[in-house]
Amino acid sequence: MKIVQLNEAVESIENGASILIGGWGPYRKPMSFVKAVALSSLKDLTVLAYAGIDLDMLIGAGKVKKGIYGFSALEGAPGALANFKGARTDGSVEMKELSEYMFLAQFKAAAERLPFYPTRSGLGTDLLTVNPEIKTIEDPYDGQTLVAIPAYSPDYAVIHVNEADEMGNSRIIGDRYIDVLFARAAKKVIITCERIVPVGKVQDSAIKGIWVDKVVESPRAARPGACYPDYEVSEKGFKFYNEATKDADAFNKFLNR
Amino acid sequence: MAKKPPTFQELNVCEIARSFGEDDNFVISAASNSGIVGAVLAQELYAPNVSFYMGAKGKGAILRNVRYPFIVGKPPEGFIETLMDMDEVFDAVGRGKWCMIMQPVQLDKYGYMNLSLVGDIKKPHRVFVGSRGVPDNTVNAPRILYFVPSHNSKVFVEKVDFKSGVGHGEERKSGKVKFGAPVKVLTNLCIMDFEEKTGQMRLKSVHSGVTVDDVKENTGFDLIIPDKVPETPPPTDDEMRYIREIIDPTGISRLDYLRGEDFQKVLNEIMGGTTYDHVYK
Numbered sequence: 001m002k003i004v005q006l007n008e009a010v011e012s013i014e015n016g017a018s019i020l021i022g023g024w025g026p027y028r029k030p031m032s033f034v035k036a037v038a039l040s041s042l043k044d045l046t047v048l049a050y051a052g053i054d055l056d057m058l059i060g061a062g063k064v065k066k067g068i069y070g071f072s073a074l075e076g077a078p079g080a081l082a083n084f085k086g087a088r089t090d091g092s093v094e095m096k097e098l099s100e101y102m103f104l105a106q107f108k109a110a111a112e113r114l115p116f117y118p119t120r121s122g123l124g125t126d127l128l129t130v131n132p133e134i135k136t137i138e139d140p141y142d143g144q145t146l147v148a149i150p151a152y153s154p155d156y157a158v159i160h161v162n163e164a165d166e167m168g169n170s171r172i173i174g175d176r177y178i179d180v181l182f183a184r185a186a187k188k189v190i191i192t193c194e195r196i197v198p199v200g201k202v203q204d205s206a207i208k209g210i211w212v213d214k215v216v217e218s219p220r221a222a223r224p225g226a227c228y229p230d231y232e233v234s235e236k237g238f239k240f241y242n243e244a245t246k247d248a249d250a251f252n253k254f255l256n257r
Numbered sequence: 258m259a260k261k262p263p264t265f266q267e268l269n270v271c272e273i274a275r276s277f278g279e280d281d282n283f284v285i286s287a288a289s290n291s292g293i294v295g296a297v298l299a300q301e302l303y304a305p306n307v308s309f310y311m312g313a314k315g316k317g318a319i320l321r322n323v324r325y326p327f328i329v330g331k332p333p334e335g336f337i338e339t340l341m342d343m344d345e346v347f348d349a350v351g352r353g354k355w356c357m358i359m360q361p362v363q364l365d366k367y368g369y370m371n372l373s374l375v376g377d378i379k380k381p382h383r384v385f386v387g388s389r390g391v392p393d394n395t396v397n398a399p400r401i402l403y404f405v406p407s408h409n410s411k412v413f414v415e416k417v418d419f420k421s422g423v424g425h426g427e428e429r430k431s432g433k434v435k436f437g438a439p440v441k442v443l444t445n446l447c448i449m450d451f452e453e454k455t456g457q458m459r460l461k462s463v464h465s466g467v468t469v470d471d472v473k474e475n476t477g478f479d480l481i482i483p484d485k486v487p488e489t490p491p492p493t494d495d496e497m498r499y500i501r502e503i504i505d506p507t508g509i510s511r512l513d514y515l516r517g518e519d520f521q522k523v524l525n526e527i528m529g530g531t532t533y534d535h536v537y538k
Contacts, residue, residue: 176342
């Protein structure tokens with residue numbers, strides 16, 4: 001039985017863990033889980049994401065030791081991501097910026113249990129300057145230079161989906177983004193879903209149960225972001241969040257309301 | 258009724274459209290209204306096999322027969338050719354089937370592009386969304402176009418603070434980077450390209466009413482200025498008709514150049530259904 005309550009899923013995570021958060025900017029983010037982590041006693045987390053307010057909220061709550069991101073953006077939803085920007089400029093949280101594809105490539109390698117994944121992405125850019133641990137290699141066949149993105153297998157991937165069954169077979173109705181790969185790269189996968197449905201009702205699964213360890217039913221969990229077609233981005237919700245990031249008191253109130 | 262002469266917004270849209278041709282079979286993704294209208298104009302007149310991408314129905318969509326205005330991300334059903342998930346977008350990027358029209362935070366004389374930060378690369382004083390797909394696109398794309406709605410020396414700098422996108426430097430000359438070269442830069446003042454020998458940005462044409470000195474004064478590095486700099490060629494009759502009567506009768510490409518109250522005023526006009534007669538009289 002993989003079905004658990006939200007708090008049980010959060011309690012299964014240990015201090016210092018690395019957590020890869022599914023979705024994309026304001027879309028299909030497991031925000032109920034993120035908020036529960038923000039309110040937990042967890043600390044020193046490494047958080048990886050195509051980030052929206054997920055990374056921002058966890059930074060604001062003091063949970064993040066290191067942030068690794070393919071971007072940090074709200075794709076048109078209102079908000080300044082003040083916690084992220086603050087931590088990035090004052091250096092209070094270690095940050096690793098990657099390109100969108102470099103971010104993905106570290107999970108391609110992990111999903112296939114390879115040490116690295118070769119790519120052109122990063123060549124000629126300062127992403128290699130600020131991330132000196134990322135090395136280049138020579139193609140053994142024709143000598144060209146490629147970037148070898150080291151594999152990263154996060155301790156957990158947390159992904160929000162429309163429907164899942166008790167085995168973890170998961171239906172994503174809108175864009176899959178990179179979540180299918182995320183699920184294959186992580187050591188453990190926690191699915192949050194709008195609805196739990198009977199086994200047999202998710203034959204067209206994006207993520208099969210074999211990749212999944214825990215399933216949490218959590219309706220409207222992606223709010224204030226979108227979970228197509230169940231609900232759209234809430235501009236009001238993002239504005240409310242943005243107001244709360246303007247000072248520490250307001251943010252504490254927001255988290256504990 | 259005499260038609261209003263072409264605007265610089267329309268010159269840029271046409272210049273974008275003319276950057277594509279019959280042999281092009283890839284997706285254009287644009288982070289600006291001008292880029293979108295230009296891509297649609299290219300589909301109509303010059304490059305029937307190019308596709309263009311925008312968010313729709315909870316995914317990305319390949320669109321055709323696009324007619325403005327509509328709400329961003331909510332194109333009418335009839336425009337949607339097919340839907341596309343993000344993982345396939347990255348496949349298209351890697352395979353060289355993803356062409357970007359992007360807006361830089363900074364761009365330098367060799368076409369290196371910054372979308373990440375301002376200040377020290379280890380301790381920036383201002384940060385943006387991150388390098389995003391720029392490092393991926395500038396080593397993979399069939400070509401890259403940069404669009405700068407406000408041509409000034411804060412954008413056009415001698416050296417970018419952070420190289421997010423690969424320009425025409427050593428790695429391209431040596432063949433280490435083969436794809437994704439920036440080919441054109443479009444601004445409210447002019448069109449620029451890159452000189453093959455030096456890889457440096459060169460003034461190609463100035464928009465009607467703009468002088469070469471205007472461009473020089475607003476560029477933070479020494480542009481290559483040919484002896485004779487022509488005016489940007491005006492739209493053809495066909496281009497003009499497609500833009501004003503078919504694709505973009507409300508003039509959404511104007512929005513790229515506006516901010517604050519001016520932006521809101523024009524947006525309200527567009528949403529209120531102001532069309533050709535009002536905008537171009």
